[in-house]
Amino acid sequence: MSLPDEKLRAMISSRQFLFDLLDPKKTPRVPKAIRKTAHRLCKHWPFPFELEEMMGVYNADRVRDEDSQRNG
DSSP: OOOOHHHHHHHHHHHHHHHHHOTTSSSOOOHHEEEHHHHHTTTTOHHHHHHHHHHHHHHHHHHHHHHHHHHO
């Protein structure tokens, strides 16, 4: 089971990986189709501050749900 901060770090690392795929100096000999897919995904990938915000909402919802289950 992943902790929320581990999930956040994985998403941030994934974003960097996609951006590295776009840079021929960092990732030479990547097929054009892969670069095109990475570009399409990067256009909609959230920024780190947006991921942190989403994780905050996720954690607040989880706490609220756990409290409501305990209090029945």
